[in-house]
Amino acid sequence: MTWLIISTLLAASVAWLAYIVKKEKAIQKEMRSNHYQELAAFKELQKASMESAAANFDEQAILLSESYKREIEKLMIENEDIRKNYRNQGEIITHQILENFKSDLISKRIVSPDEMILMPNIYIPEENGKTRQIDHLVLLPTGIYVIETKNWKGHIVMGLTRKGSHRFSFLADLLDSEKEDTLIFDKAESGSLTVKTYENPISEVQQTAVILSTYLQSQDIKTWINNLVFFNHAKKEVHDWSDNSIVKRFTNKEQLQQYFINELTSQKRIYGAFQLNNIKHLIESANYI
Numbered sequence: 001m002t003w004l005i006i007s008t009l010l011a012a013s014v015a016w017l018a019y020i021v022k023k024e025k026a027i028q029k030e031m032r033s034n035h036y037q038e039l040a041a042f043k044e045l046q047k048a049s050m051e052s053a054a055a056n057f058d059e060q061a062i063l064l065s066e067s068y069k070r071e072i073e074k075l076m077i078e079n080e081d082i083r084k085n086y087r088n089q090g091e092i093i094t095h096q097i098l099e100n101f102k103s104d105l106i107s108k109r110i111v112s113p114d115e116m117i118l119m120p121n122i123y124i125p126e127e128n129g130k131t132r133q134i135d136h137l138v139l140l141p142t143g144i145y146v147i148e149t150k151n152w153k154g155h156i157v158m159g160l161t162r163k164g165s166h167r168f169s170f171l172a173d174l175l176d177s178e179k180e181d182t183l184i185f186d187k188a189e190s191g192s193l194t195v196k197t198y199e200n201p202i203s204e205v206q207q208t209a210v211i212l213s214t215y216l217q218s219q220d221i222k223t224w225i226n227n228l229v230f231f232n233h234a235k236k237e238v239h240d241w242s243d244n245s246i247v248k249r250f251t252n253k254e255q256l257q258q259y260f261i262n263e264l265t266s267q268k269r270i271y272g273a274f275q276l277n278n279i280k281h282l283i284e285s286a287n288y289i
Contacts, residue, residue, distance in 0.1 A: 090151025093232050095120050097253045114273040132211045139276045141269035145226045148205035153233045154186025159242025201229045202247045219282045
């Protein structure tokens, strides 16, 4: 009898243990199923999030690309307006070079559209009541640049003084004892030699920079004005004998463009877009005084 009771208890215990194990396995199976479902749901959520981010990035990229495209189209329209109003062919050439260069810098993301401002044919008031014409102003984060354009053809002898006139000894009595002069030797259509004399563009652009700097200081803008002279005629040869090391001189567009690239990549940026726009506004206001 005792053995029967023990056998019955053992059988019941085994059955109960089997039930517990089966139930635990069912719970674990359900947990694994829930885990896999949660993992799958997380992956789907992550995938949807990544697709949404990618779509948003593509949308922003398209908008940015369209924005740059509109700015370039705007530059082309403005350039055509400038072309219609300009009378000086040399200044038109320089403006076209600068506009094309700006478009290239924008497309390469070197500058944004509002970080390079081109201002052609500007007039700044002088203290004597007169005005000074500026061929081109370029406003960049690295500073303000005055460009004096010379569309001169022929052999340009720049920086000639009486002291250096041994190269042209017969001109000694005709030259100023201190001031640098500029002579241009060329041939007329008849074949005869022509000689023209002009004010030294180096002195000219320096005077312009002083006038502009004085005006900006009166508007509480203190800055260094960078002086550039650009000889842009295709048929010219420049003989530069000037001792001036402050004014930069360029004889082709590649030199001019490389200069600005060097400025943007090596010089400290001192202006933001807001400051550049403010300077532009002040100069435009002076232009209509």
